[in-house]
Amino acid sequence: MKPSNVIFAASEAAPFSKTGGLGDVMGSLPEAISLAGAKVGVFLPYYRQTRQQKFAVKLLLKKVKVSLGQRDIYFSLYRYFHRGVDFYFINKKDYFDREYLYGGPLGDYSDNALRFAFFSQAVLSSLKVLEISPDIIHCNEWQTALIPFYLKKSPGQKDFFPETKTLFTVHNLAYQGLFPSKVLPGIGIEQSFYIPEELEFYGQVSFIKAGILYSDALNTVSEAYSRDILTGEFGFGLEGLLQSRSKDIYGIINGIDYSKWNPETDNFIKVRYNNKSLANKAECKRDILSRFKMEPDINRPLCGIISRLAQQKGIDILIKSFTGLINLGCSLVVLGKGEERYERVLRSLSQQYTRYLGVHIGFDESLAHKIEAGCDMYLMPSYFEPCGLNQMYSLKYGTIPVVHSVGGLEDTVIDYQQNPSKGTGFKFRILNSYNFLKAVSRAIEIYKDKRIWKNLMVRAMKADFSWRNSAFKYMKLYGKMRVKK
Ligand code: ADP
Numbered sequence: 001m002k003p004s005n006v007i008f009a010a011s012e013a014a015p016f017s018k019t020g021g022l023g024d025v026m027g028s029l030p031e032a033i034s035l036a037g038a039k040v041g042v043f044l045p046y047y048r049q050t051r052q053q054k055f056a057v058k059l060l061l062k063k064v065k066v067s068l069g070q071r072d073i074y075f076s077l078y079r080y081f082h083r084g085v086d087f088y089f090i091n092k093k094d095y096f097d098r099e100y101l102y103g104g105p106l107g108d109y110s111d112n113a114l115r116f117a118f119f120s121q122a123v124l125s126s127l128k129v130l131e132i133s134p135d136i137i138h139c140n141e142w143q144t145a146l147i148p149f150y151l152k153k154s155p156g157q158k159d160f161f162p163e164t165k166t167l168f169t170v171h172n173l174a175y176q177g178l179f180p181s182k183v184l185p186g187i188g189i190e191q192s193f194y195i196p197e198e199l200e201f202y203g204q205v206s207f208i209k210a211g212i213l214y215s216d217a218l219n220t221v222s223e224a225y226s227r228d229i230l231t232g233e234f235g236f237g238l239e240g241l242l243q244s245r246s247k248d249i250y251g252i253i254n255g256i257d258y259s260k261w262n263p264e265t266d267n268f269i270k271v272r273y274n275n276k277s278l279a280n281k282a283e284c285k286r287d288i289l290s291r292f293k294m295e296p297d298i299n300r301p302l303c304g305i306i307s308r309l310a311q312q313k314g315i316d317i318l319i320k321s322f323t324g325l326i327n328l329g330c331s332l333v334v335l336g337k338g339e340e341r342y343e344r345v346l347r348s349l350s351q352q353y354t355r356y357l358g359v360h361i362g363f364d365e366s367l368a369h370k371i372e373a374g375c376d377m378y379l380m381p382s383y384f385e386p387c388g389l390n391q392m393y394s395l396k397y398g399t400i401p402v403v404h405s406v407g408g409l410e411d412t413v414i415d416y417q418q419n420p421s422k423g424t425g426f427k428f429r430i431l432n433s434y435n436f437l438k439a440v441s442r443a444i445e446i447y448k449d450k451r452i453w454k455n456l457m458v459r460a461m462k463a464d465f466s467w468r469n470s471a472f473k474y475m476k477l478y479g480k481m482r483v484k485k
Contacts, residue, residue: 003135003478006033008042009123011116011143012101016050016087019101020308021389022141022171025221025254032255032471034084038478041132043123045096045115046078046089055080057089064129066121068188073118077126090122113179116207117187120146121154128160136478138167142177145211146187149199152214154188165481168215170208172386173229173236174312177207202237212241217481219250221387222408226251234384234406250477253411254387255467261372261393268369275458281373281398288374292358294331301330301447303440304375304399306368306390309338309346314381314404314431319345321381321433321440326356328441333358333375335367372397377443381436385409391425392465398457401425402439412465416456417442424460 012018014027026042034040044050046057057078066073078089090096095115103109124147127134139147148166151157181194183205193199199209212218220226228234230243242249259265263281264274270287273280282298289296303325307313318334319342325332334346334357343361350359360367372378378394380403387408391401395412403409405427416423428439447453 001479001482002475003038003482005132005134006030006038006040006136006138006478007123007127007132007134008040008138008140009120009144009147010042010044010140011119013042013044013087016044016053016055016089017047017101021254021387024257024389025171026140028255028257028467029471029474030085031083032467033474035468036471036475038135038475040084041086041088041134043088043090043119043126045101045119046091047096047101048098049101050089051097055082060088061126061129064122064125066118066125068114068118068121069185071186075122088126090119090126092118092122095119113177113183113205113207114186116143116177117146117183117189120144121150121188123147124150124154124157124161133161134164135482136165136167137161138169138474138478139211139215140169141171142175142207142211145177145207145209147211148214148216149189149210153193163482165216165478165484166214167477167481168211168218170211170218170220170229170386173208173220173234173238174384175208176201176236176238178204179207181205208238209241212238212245215248216484217248217250217477218245219252219477221251222253222385222411223251224410225384225386225407228384228407251411252470252473252477253408253465254389255470256389256392256396256465258396258466261369261396263373263397266369266373268366269373270370273373275398275461278398278454278457284370284373285375288333288358288370289331291370292333292360293354294333294358295355301376301444302374303330303332303377303379303402304334304371305332305379306335306371307338309336309342311339312383312385314383314436315339315342317381317431317433317436318379319349321437322349322353322357324433324437325440326353328437328444330377330440330444331356331358332379333360333371335360335362335364335371337361337363372399375399376447377402377440379436379440380404380409381431382406382409383431388412392463395424395460395463395465398461400443400453400456400460402436402443403427404431404436405429406431412463416446422459423456424463
């Protein structure tokens with residue numbers, strides 16, 4: 001039973017607000033769902049970041065009430081129609097007119113529990129006033145995880161939403177929304193829910209548990225990650241609870257936006273190319289080598305990394321393997337920003353190995369495109385990866401990914417050695433420096449044979465991870481949820 005009306009609730013969506021991958025997904029998936037045939041609305045906080053961009057939003061509702069605990073809180077609602085989707089903005093200056101979305105350099109905002117509990121209730125209140133009782137409310141991450149809980153447990157909600165089903169998407173299980181129990185009265189949740197079977201989690205209140213326990217179905221952003229999170233290694237202590245819901249957990253890979261990431265149309269890169277004009281890719285490589293003032297030998301394999309410099313991304317493995325990589329005969333460029341300890345080591349290595357290592361610490365969209373285009377290989381030694389985008393961008397740019405076989409990396413890259421006729425990259429199973437270097441060395445061996453390497457690049461560039469495919473899978477899942485009692 002195809003859904004006709006789908007509402008998304010999220011804490012960010014590009015171009016209105018973005019801190020990372022969630023913003024990209026929420027900026028693309030709703031449009032793809034609308035193209036697949038449903039009427040789609042997206043609820044977002046009206047942040048300062050959104051206000052400053054001066055979209056022509058229309059005031060839709062004034063003085064809408066949310067009752068949280070003992071307090072009545074009022075907000076207004078704006079609407080903006082964008083690429084086939086109604087974007088609704090919850091306007092509450094006290095909570096959202098701030099410099100950052102979740103917190104600044106000094107840490108998370110201390111009232112995040114209240115801000116996002118309010119947002120979750122405000123979504124439900126707005127829907128009631130607008131008289132929209134959707135088939136599906138699609139919630140994302142801990143910030144909207146209370147919606148399924150409020151829908152089932154707050155008085156009167158189910159009367160208005162008798163047929164509405166909730167889907168809860170986990171984009172990254174590492175972020176859980178954990179708060180001290182003293183927040184409970186202020187967010188309208190009775191103390192009786194502060195038990196391990198409900199929302200308590202090792203001495204704190206867990207918002208993500210509300211989503212896991214009370215949604216009608218759950219999904220993660222790749223099939224492999226939907227299995228990974230059921231294990232002690234990747235479950236962050238929630239594996240037991242997730243196992244108890246395993247029948248309702250699905251995996252749907254994110255798409256990527258080929259209007260932005262396509263070497264045929266990319267405005268950021270030196271020379272555009274496609275799988276028939278790969279000589280142009282060599283120009284992009286020259287461009288990168290000269291920007292970073294590195295050894296200009298075009299035949300020396302060049303590896304790239306564009307990443308948050310965080311533990312999750314295996315930056316420690318990269319650093320440990322660095323001299324090994326150089327000894328294997330390759331050069332490396334790194335674009336990243338994040339933990340100071342990694343930034344420091346990478347900077348110092350680049351001063352030592354100027355010819356073979358280029359490092360840019362910072363966030364730079366344009367350089368990211370140039371690196372994707374200019375490198376021969378792309379390295380992802382991530383400890384875990386719910387989906388991962390760069391390996392998919394790399395495939396499109398004919399930049400062969402070498403990845404730890406977890407989560408989305410497992411699902412999107414086919415190992416060349418295991419499947420020479422279908423392979424698109426190189427994978428290794430157990431994450432350590434030895435296995436990582438072995439996989440890079442396998443890639444270099446193939447790289448030496450220009451004909452085989454070219455075939456590999458062409459195949460990689462033909463892989464299709466467009467949003468259309470993912471939207472189709474979401475529509476199927478929504479349909480399945482609707483018929484299930
Ligand atoms: P995550 O969301 O875990 O950081 P993803 O691979 O899902 O990882 O998405 C990260 C996105 O951010 C990619 O599009 C990547 O290119 C981009 N990115 C990460 N770091 C940088 C940077 N320093 N400069 C430019 N883009 C970056």
